[in-house]
Amino acid sequence: MKRSIGAETFLCVHPDLIVGTYDHQGRPNMMAAAWGGICSSDPPSVGISIRPSRYTHQSLLAKREFTISIPSEHYVAEADYVGIESGKTVDKFAVTGLTPKKSDLVDAPYVDEFPVVIECRLSNTLELGVHTLFIGEILDVKVDEAGLSPEGKPDLTKIRPLVYDSIEMGYYGLGEFLGRAFSKGRSFK
């Protein structure tokens, strides 16, 4: 038996995306976004939704380039802090001790300590009520050597990303591997 919980923005599993931009004074800033996902395979594209009141919103419209850094479990406190304060008033890199590294590909900083960075160029925007959906073409993804398998592929058991729960407003780690896609379901064929 199912019970209604109302029109909640709840997909159970949400990413924790740390969006890096330079502001109009060239200062590195970062914000936390859980409203996001891949929205095309070709051109490889990611969508993130940001309220106009957020400091990153204006930086993104001005620069049209950004990064997404993916925090590991180890940095859950730092990643959470990024979602508490605003870059209007605080240098979140200085407070957390995280290092803003300039991307070689785009005019935006990423978090050097986080295991994965996605470098993006803005391709579309769409106003959707209280949020602007920013769509970025993914130009490259870079992963720490320590997060790669011996074959050079990203290994989530080494990257240890966060899963964001939008109802409880909390973070989970990654659980056990349950099986391969396009394989587990073959038992029904």
Added chain:
Amino acid sequence: MKRSIGAETFLCVHPDLIVGTYDHQGRPNMMAAAWGGICSSDPPSVGISIRPSRYTHQSLLAKREFTISIPSEHYVAEADYVGIESGKTVDKFAVTGLTPKKSDLVDAPYVDEFPVVIECRLSNTLELGVHTLFIGEILDVKVDEAGLSPEGKPDLTKIRPLVYDSIEMGYYGLGEFLGRAFSKGRSFK
């Protein structure tokens, strides 16, 4: 030291969304989508990206209403099967034994056995290369009683959603709770 893996559609954490529609003959169908995320808080909206070649694409454009069912770990094989076959040729509900239940709110079926269902009405579409981004307004979310906390809120440790890894093409479960948002980061204030 970071290594480039190319312009991959890799956010580490992706949801596993089972999209339910009725086709032009009124038959229930479902497809698996990992390209999706919340894209506005108000009106509460979710975006999912679907290739025009997928059977659900035409049903969605015709009906303009759909559901998203969230599978639990227990149904990883069924959920994976949904991503292997096409509703053009196979009745995926019949093959898996899953039950298509008609939504009371929208003209679309959901998977009765899955712990969470999100009922949506199409509000926008955007062509993004090989995918169409479908944006749906979330009209309601319904959760199995067994997936709720004593206070009546969805509890991910009971729902046990899947996390999809787009690089390894595999499924993970949910790991341990790491802390509350807007709380863990207060240590930096």
